Amino acid sequence: MNHPDFTEWLERIYNTAETEMDCEQLQAVLPAYVDFEIAGHEPGTHFRQAKAHLVQCPDCAEEYEGLRKVAELESQGRLPEVEESLKQFEESPALEPTRV
Helix, strand or coil: CCHHHHHHHHHHHCCCHHHHHHHHHHHHHHHHHHHHHHHCCCHHHHHHHHHHHHHHHHHHHCCCCCCCCHHHHCCCCCCCCCCHHHHHCCCHCCCCCCCC
């Protein structure tokens, strides 16, 4: 393990709390968390455990980022129509599965 990875690992350990939210619990509140944030509120005050979980869990943080981007596009009226989104997949050639 290199030094930056080790340092990040230690920070995660020391930033744990007595009661924490797991991934399933975060998934249940993530849409409300993002909506709260998009509305201009600081989620750390209302969603303290969710915010802490996002700092600790890279998988949930990645999902949050994706949901946040979609919510931002939607709030700006820039979310593409379903048909437009699907069209890009129809135009792209399918990838062949890799054989092991």
